[in-house]
Amino acid sequence: MGRFHRHDDGTVHAHDTGNDHEHEQEHATGDHSGYATGGERVEVLERIFEENDKTAAANRAEFAAAAVRVVNLMSSPGAGKTTLLRETLARLSGQVRVGIIEGDIETSLDADKLAGFGAEVALINTGNGFGGECHLDAPMVRSALPRLPLGDLDLVLIENVGNLVCPAEFDVGEDARAMVYAITEGEEKPLKYPVMFRSCGLVVVNKVDLLPYLGFDMEGFLGNLRKVNPAAEVMLVSARTGEGVDAWCDWLRALP
Amino acid sequence: MHELSICGSIADIVTRRAAGRAVKVINVRVGQLRQVVPDTLVYCWELVSADTPLAGSRISIEAVPARIRCRSCDQVTDVGAIPVFACGGCGGFDAEVMSGEEFLITSLELEPFFPDDAGLMTPHQGTGKEGSQGEVASS
Numbered sequence: 393m394g395r396f397h398r399h400d401d402g403t404v405h406a407h408d409t410g411n412d413h414e415h416e417q418e419h420a421t422g423d424h425s426g427y428a429t430g431g432e433r434v435e436v437l438e439r440i441f442e443e444n445d446k447t448a449a450a451n452r453a454e455f456a457a458a459a460v461r462v463v464n465l466m467s468s469p470g471a472g473k474t475t476l477l478r479e480t481l482a483r484l485s486g487q488v489r490v491g492i493i494e495g496d497i498e499t500s501l502d503a504d505k506l507a508g509f510g511a512e513v514a515l516i517n518t519g520n521g522f523g524g525e526c527h528l529d530a531p532m533v534r535s536a537l538p539r540l541p542l543g544d545l546d547l548v549l550i551e552n553v554g555n556l557v558c559p560a561e562f563d564v565g566e567d568a569r570a571m572v573y574a575i576t577e578g579e580e581k582p583l584k585y586p587v588m589f590r591s592c593g594l595v596v597v598n599k600v601d602l603l604p605y606l607g608f609d610m611e612g613f614l615g616n617l618r619k620v621n622p623a624a625e626v627m628l629v630s631a632r633t634g635e636g637v638d639a640w641c642d643w644l645r646a647l648p
Numbered sequence: 649m650h651e652l653s654i655c656g657s658i659a660d661i662v663t664r665r666a667a668g669r670a671v672k673v674i675n676v677r678v679g680q681l682r683q684v685v686p687d688t689l690v691y692c693w694e695l696v697s698a699d700t701p702l703a704g705s706r707i708s709i710e711a712v713p714a715r716i717r718c719r720s721c722d723q724v725t726d727v728g729a730i731p732v733f734a735c736g737g738c739g740g741f742d743a744e745v746m747s748g749e750e751f752l753i754t755s756l757e758l759e760p761f762f763p764d765d766a767g768l769m770t771p772h773q774g775t776g777k778e779g780s781q782g783e784v785a786s787s
Contacts, residue, residue, distance in 0.1 A: 431672055431757050431758045431759050431760040432669075432757075432758045432760070433755050433756070433757050433758070434665060434666070434755060434756045434757075434758060435754070435755050436661065436665050436752075436753040436754060436755050436756055437752060437753070437754060437755075438661050438665070438752060438753050439751065439752045440654060440657050440658055440661065440676070440751050440752060440753060441657070441751060442657075442661075443657055443660065444657070525650070525652075525653060526650055527650055527653075529653065557650070557683050558650035558683070560683070561650060561682070561683060562650075583730055583731070583732070586681075586731040586733070587681055587682075587683050590733070618741060619732045619733060619734060619741070620731060620732070620733055621733075622733075622741035622742065
């Protein structure tokens, strides 16, 4: 059986074993062991999110061409994104034309809750056969665009999949990132999920109607948030009672 | 578990850059702030690469710690295991991230031979003196 080897000049060939001494003298260099060592190394230096970011840029261009502002809204599951969106739609109705891109692993439950509030809703189910994606990425958002009449909208709110880790990694073409944090989650969350808290310009602190019952240390939380994102804007909100929701709506209206 | 979709992106890049050559190792540089769990990435790679031409290749991870530089006093600080983006010198929070956000494929290590089915090289019995198909531009 011939044995393969590679020379430093990149050539590859095989030797019969035993009787090719003359040939060997022609090639004093190279790996003649016959084993799979000395394989070629190819420099790549390519960003793994390159493809996602290209699509995000295309999304961003499309939003800009339609003069639509886009917010990527993120949170852990149960922090109150959908309730806040429902209250938001109720307040902006008739003033700001809103489209919603709703990311959900399996169901249309959240999209159903938002139906009837005058917004166009495009649902993306992120199920991928492995139990569902934990985030929206730029191609997923792109797939929803044909279902939104961008030319007739002023604002698109993207409700990301409830998760404090993965969504932070993916640019989807938004103008701004905001997160909903509920005080039921504990004061230390910014330290545990610094990438998420760092990636957002605004942190909506939700469920403040529960403050009297929880012993929540607001100063401790804000201190932790400042440690990872000193520039973050903070709003105290209760989507349930409506407290602070007007300020959030003003923030949306004032998006540059 | 965004490692799964990340592996899909890695497979696309590797397939394009390997151009049909068999891949042994994919060297990936991951910054501490990238939230990629190395073991999960390695495991997901097995799932994603199975039954593809990349099956049998493995991901090798080079971790890069997070460092910040203070805009006020210029001090460089390691961010640490519990990330706090405060300057170790003056305690200020106005700092830029110097490293820790990397996430790229740095290089591929290819098998030393072209795959048999590429038609460029097949094992052969011979005297060793006749030119084989693979012996192009031999020195």
